[in-house]
Amino acid sequence: MIQTILIYSLVFLSFAIFATIYRLIKGPTAPDRVQALDALGINLLSGVAIFSVLLRSTGFFEVILLIGILSFIGTIAFARYIERGVVIERKQSD
Amino acid sequence: MSWLHLMILLPFIFAAAVPYIYRKFTPRIHTGWFVLVIPLVIFAFLLSFTTAISYGNTAFSTVPWIPSYNINFTTYVDGLSLIFGLLIAGIGALVILYSIFYMSKREALNNFYVYLLLFMGAMLGLVFSDNIFVLYVFWETTSVSSFLLIAYWYEREKSRYGAQKSMLITIFGGLAMLAGLIMLSMMTETYSIREMVSQAANIPSHPLFVPSMILILIGAFTKSAQFPFSIWLPDAMEAPTPISAYLHSATMVKAGIYLVARLTPVFGGQAEWFWIVSSMGMITLLYGSVNAVRQTDLKALLAYSTISQLGLIMSLLGLGSASLYTGGEESSVYMAAIFAAIFHLVNHSTFKGCLFMVVGIIDHETGTRDIRRLGGLMHLMPISFTLAVIGSFSMAGLPPFNGFLSKEMFFTAVINAAEMKEFGVNAIGNLFPIIAWIASVFTFVYSMILVFKTFRGKNKPEKLAKEVHEAPLGMLISPIVLGLFVVIIFFFPNILSKYLLSPALAAIVPTLAAAGETNVKISAWHGWNIELFMTIGVIVLGTIMYHLLKKWYRIYLLYPENLMLNHLYNIGLENMEAVSRRVTDRYMTGFIRDYLVYIFAFIIIIVGGAVWLSDGFSIHTSDDAPVNWFEAVLMIVMIVTAAAVLFAKTRLTAIVAVGGLGFLVSFFFVLFRAPDLALTQLVVETVTTVLFLLCFYHLPQLRKEFARIRFKAVNAIVSIGVGVVVTIVALSANGNRLFQSISGYYENSYELAGAKNIVNSILVDFRGIDTMLEILVLSIAGLGVYTLIKLRLAGGNRNEKAE
Numbered sequence: 001m002i003q004t005i006l007i008y009s010l011v012f013l014s015f016a017i018f019a020t021i022y023r024l025i026k027g028p029t030a031p032d033r034v035q036a037l038d039a040l041g042i043n044l045l046s047g048v049a050i051f052s053v054l055l056r057s058t059g060f061f062e063v064i065l066l067i068g069i070l071s072f073i074g075t076i077a078f079a080r081y082i083e084r085g086v087v088i089e090r091k092q093s094d
Numbered sequence: 095m096s097w098l099h100l101m102i103l104l105p106f107i108f109a110a111a112v113p114y115i116y117r118k119f120t121p122r123i124h125t126g127w128f129v130l131v132i133p134l135v136i137f138a139f140l141l142s143f144t145t146a147i148s149y150g151n152t153a154f155s156t157v158p159w160i161p162s163y164n165i166n167f168t169t170y171v172d173g174l175s176l177i178f179g180l181l182i183a184g185i186g187a188l189v190i191l192y193s194i195f196y197m198s199k200r201e202a203l204n205n206f207y208v209y210l211l212l213f214m215g216a217m218l219g220l221v222f223s224d225n226i227f228v229l230y231v232f233w234e235t236t237s238v239s240s241f242l243l244i245a246y247w248y249e250r251e252k253s254r255y256g257a258q259k260s261m262l263i264t265i266f267g268g269l270a271m272l273a274g275l276i277m278l279s280m281m282t283e284t285y286s287i288r289e290m291v292s293q294a295a296n297i298p299s300h301p302l303f304v305p306s307m308i309l310i311l312i313g314a315f316t317k318s319a320q321f322p323f324s325i326w327l328p329d330a331m332e333a334p335t336p337i338s339a340y341l342h343s344a345t346m347v348k349a350g351i352y353l354v355a356r357l358t359p360v361f362g363g364q365a366e367w368f369w370i371v372s373s374m375g376m377i378t379l380l381y382g383s384v385n386a387v388r389q390t391d392l393k394a395l396l397a398y399s400t401i402s403q404l405g406l407i408m409s410l411l412g413l414g415s416a417s418l419y420t421g422g423e424e425s426s427v428y429m430a431a432i433f434a435a436i437f438h439l440v441n442h443s444t445f446k447g448c449l450f451m452v453v454g455i456i457d458h459e460t461g462t463r464d465i466r467r468l469g470g471l472m473h474l475m476p477i478s479f480t481l482a483v484i485g486s487f488s489m490a491g492l493p494p495f496n497g498f499l500s501k502e503m504f505f506t507a508v509i510n511a512a513e514m515k516e517f518g519v520n521a522i523g524n525l526f527p528i529i530a531w532i533a534s535v536f537t538f539v540y541s542m543i544l545v546f547k548t549f550r551g552k553n554k555p556e557k558l559a560k561e562v563h564e565a566p567l568g569m570l571i572s573p574i575v576l577g578l579f580v581v582i583i584f585f586f587p588n589i590l591s592k593y594l595l596s597p598a599l600a601a602i603v604p605t606l607a608a609a610g611e612t613n614v615k616i617s618a619w620h621g622w623n624i625e626l627f628m629t630i631g632v633i634v635l636g637t638i639m640y641h642l643l644k645k646w647y648r649i650y651l652l653y654p655e656n657l658m659l660n661h662l663y664n665i666g667l668e669n670m671e672a673v674s675r676r677v678t679d680r681y682m683t684g685f686i687r688d689y690l691v692y693i694f695a696f697i698i699i700i701v702g703g704a705v706w707l708s709d710g711f712s713i714h715t716s717d718d719a720p721v722n723w724f725e726a727v728l729m730i731v732m733i734v735t736a737a738a739v740l741f742a743k744t745r746l747t748a749i750v751a752v753g754g755l756g757f758l759v760s761f762f763f764v765l766f767r768a769p770d771l772a773l774t775q776l777v778v779e780t781v782t783t784v785l786f787l788l789c790f791y792h793l794p795q796l797r798k799e800f801a802r803i804r805f806k807a808v809n810a811i812v813s814i815g816v817g818v819v820v821t822i823v824a825l826s827a828n829g830n831r832l833f834q835s836i837s838g839y840y841e842n843s844y845e846l847a848g849a850k851n852i853v854n855s856i857l858v859d860f861r862g863i864d865t866m867l868e869i870l871v872l873s874i875a876g877l878g879v880y881t882l883i884k885l886r887l888a889g890g891n892r893n894e895k896a897e
C-alpha cells in the first residue's frame with residue numbers, strides 16, 4: 001500500500017520536474033528560469049526523500065539537507081547577480 | 095689502443111689546446127707554427143707503414159667504444175687508407191705552412207686552426223675506420239668542420255650562403271649513406287668493412303642490395319661533388335684559399351671517392367654499380383669541364399675543374415669494377431682502370447693543391463681573382479707563373495707532368511670499356527671514349543685560360559688595387575713542393591706505384607690481389623698507340639679552340655639561366671620554404687575551435703577506425719540490469735536539459751540549464767545508490783554555477799554576443815561523430831567484460847581498514863595516494879587562481895579598465 005503511494009508520488013513529482021524544466025527552457029526572462037531552477041531543486045529534494053523511503057536507507061538524508069541549503073545559495077547567487085550585476089560585492093573602502 | 099689511434103685523436107686533442115696557445119703567443123708567433131707540428135708527426139708516422147704495406151701486410155687494431163652494440167673504434171691500415179692518410183697529413187702540413195703566410199695575424203686564427211685540426215682528425219678517422227658507424231661519425235664531422243671553415247669569414251653573406259648550401263647537400267648525402275650502411279650491415283650482419291668484403295659473394299641476391307647501393311652512392315656522390323650534387327663546391331670557394339686547397343681539392347671531396355673505392359669489393363662486379371658509378375662519373379667529367387671554361391673567377395674555374403677531375407676518377411672506379419665481374423685473364427685489363435683512378439687521385443691532389451695555392455698567391459698579391467682584370471703577371475711573378483704552368487699542364491695532361499701519365503691510362507681504360515662485352519655494353523660503350531675525349535679538350539682549354547689569361551697579355555695596373563710583386567718565399571714553399579712532386583712522379587712513377595699504388599689496388603680488388611695479378615706495369619706508358627694520338631688530338635683541337643675562344647664563347651650565353659642547377663637549387667629551396675609556410679599557415683589557424691576539430695576528428699578516425707577494423711563492435715545485453723521507469727524519465731529530462739544548453743539563446747540561460755543538469759546528475763547518483771557522490775556533486779555543481787556567474791560578469795564587452803551559438807555543420811558532424819564513437823566503445827566495452835571485477839575485495843573494508851563506508855575507505859586507505867594528489871591538484875588550482883588574480887602584469891587588465 002505505502003509502496004504504491006510512494007510510487008504514485010514519484011510519478012507526480014516527475015510531472016512537476018517536467019513542468020519546471022519546461023519553464024527553465026522556455027521562461028521568457030531570467031528570473032523565471034531561476035525560479036524554475038529553485039523549484040527543480042525542491043522537487044529533487046522531495047524525490048530523494050521518497051526514494052530513500054523506497055530504498056529503506058538513511059544514507060541519503062545528508063543529500064536532502066544539502067539540496068535544501070544549496071538550492072537556497074544558488075537562488076540567492078542568481079538573485080544577487082540579476083539584481084546587482086555581481087555575486088560578491090567588493091567593499092567600498094577598497 | 096695502438097699508436098694509430100693516438101695519431102687520429104692527436105688533431106682533436108691539439109685542437110683543444112689551440113685557443114690557449116693562440117692567447118699566449120698571438121702577436122709574437124703565428125699560431126700556425128705550433129699546428130704545423132701535428133701533420134708532420136702524423137705524416138712521419140704513416141710513412142713508417144709503407145714498407146710493411148708494400149709487402150702486402152695490413153695493420154689492425156681495436157679500441158672498444160660501445161662494445162655492447164659491437165661499435166668499436168677499429169683502425170685498419172691497408173694500401174688504400176694509407177694513400178689517403180699520407181695525402182691528408184702531407185697536404186695538410188703544406189697547407190698549414192702556406193696558411194701561416196697567407197692568413198694575417200689579425201684574423202681569428204684560433205678558430206681557423208681549431209676547425210682545420212678537427213677536419214684533419216675527422217678525415218684521418220674516416221679513412222682508417224673499419225667500423226661503418228665510426229666511419230659515419232667521422233664522415234659527418236668532416237661535413238660539420240667543412241661548414242665551419244667555409245663560413246670562416248662569417249660576416250660575409252656569400253660565405254654563409256655557401257656554407258649553408260654545402261651543409262644541406264652533404265648532410266643530405268650523409269644521412270642517405272647512413273641508411274645505406276645500416277642496410278648493408280643488415281645484409282652482412284657485421285659492422286666491419288673487412289668482414290663485409292669477405293661476405294661479398296653472398297649479398298647480391300639480397301633484396302636490400304640495390305637500395306643500399308644507391309643510398310651509399312648518394313652519400314659518396316654528394317661528398318665528392320658528382321653531378322647533380324656538385325653545386326655546393328663552387329660556392330664553397332668563399333672559404334679562405336688554404337681551405338679550398340685542402341678540403342675542396344685534395345681531401346674532403348675525395349672522401350666519396352674513398353668510400354666508392356672501399357666498397358668496390360662489396361658492390362663491384364654488379365651491373366648496377368658499374369653503370370651508376372661510371373656514367374655519373376662521365377657526366378660529371380663533361381659537366382665540370384664544360385662549365386669550367388665559362389668561369390671568370392679563378393677559384394670558381396678551379397672548383398669546376400675539381401668537379402670534372404673527380405668525375406674522371408669516379409668513372410675510372412666504375413669502369414674498373416668490371417674486373418671483379420670477369421676475373422682471370424681479362425680482368426687485369428679492367429683493373430688498370432682502378433689503378434689509373436688511384437694514380438690520378440694522387441696526381442690530382444698534387445697539381446690541384448699547387449694550383450689553388452698559386453691562385454691564392456695571385457689573390458693575395460693583386461687583390462683580385464677575376465680573370466678579366468688580371469694579365470701580364472708573368473714577369474712580375476715568375477715563380478708563381480712557373481708553378482701555374484706546371485699545375486695547369488699537368489691538369490691538361492701534357493708531358494712531362496704526372497697528369498699526362500694518368501690521362502693516358504684514363505684513355506686506355508675508356509677504350510677498353512668501349513670494347514667491353516659484359517653488362518650489356520654495346521654501342522653505348524663507344525660513348526665512353528668520345529665523352530672522355532671531348533672533356534679532355536675542354537680541360538685543355540680551361541687549363542690554358544688559367545695560365546695564359548692571368549700571366550700573359552697586357553698588365554692592367556689600373557684595375558688592380560695593389561702594386562703587384564712576387565709572393566714572399568714562405569708562401570711559395572708549399573706550392574713549390576707540390577710542383578716538384580708533379581714533375582718527380584712523372585719521371586719516377588714506379589717508386590710510387592710499388593710502395594703505394596699497388597697495395598692500394600690490392601685493397602680495392604682483393605680477390606684479384608690474392609691471385610697475384612695486381613702488379614700493374616706503369617712502365618708501359620710510352621709507345622705509339624691510340625692513346626697518344628688521342629692526346630695529340632686534344633692538344634691540337636684544344637689549342638685551336640683556345641685561340642678562337644671569343645668566337646664560340648657566346649654559346650654559353652645560349653643556355654638559359656633558369657635551367658642552371660644553382661637556380662634550380664635556389665628555386666627549390668624557396669619553394670620548399672613557401673610551401674611549408676603555406677601548409678603551416680593553412681592548418682595552424684590560431685583558432686582553438688579548429689584545433690579541437692582536428693583533435694576530435696582524429697578521435698573519431700582512430701578510435702572509430704580501430705573499432706571498425708578489429709570488428710570490436712558487439713553488444714551483449716545479457717548482463718545488463720533492468721531499466722526502471724523513473725530512470726527512463728530522468729534520462730529524458732536530462733536530454734531535454736542538455737539540448738536546452740545547446741540551443742540556449744542567452745548565456746544566462748545556458749548557465750541555468752547547466753546548473754539544472756548538475757542537479758539531475760546528482761539525482762542519478764541517488765538512484766544508483768551513491769550518496770557520497772551525490773553530496774559532492776551537489777556542492778561542486780553549486781560552486782561551479784556561482785563561478786560561472788562570476789566569470790559571466792568579467793567577460794569582455796566585445797564577446798558578449800547574445801546571439802545563438804553559431805551552428806556549424808562541421809561542429810554538428812564532429813560532435814555527433816564523437817558521441818556515436820564513444821557510445822559504441824562504451825557499449826562494446828560493457829558487452830565484453832573479460833575479467834571479474836575486483837570490487838569484492840573492498841567489501842571487506844571493515845575487517846581490513848576498520849571503515850564501514852567503502853567509498854571513503856577506498857579514498858583515504860586503499861587508494862590514498864590518488865586522494866593526496868587530487869588534493870595537490872586542488873591546491874595548485876587555488877594557487878594558480880590566486881596568482882592569476884593578484885599578479886596582473888602591465889596591460890593584462892586592459893579590457894576591464896576600458897569599461
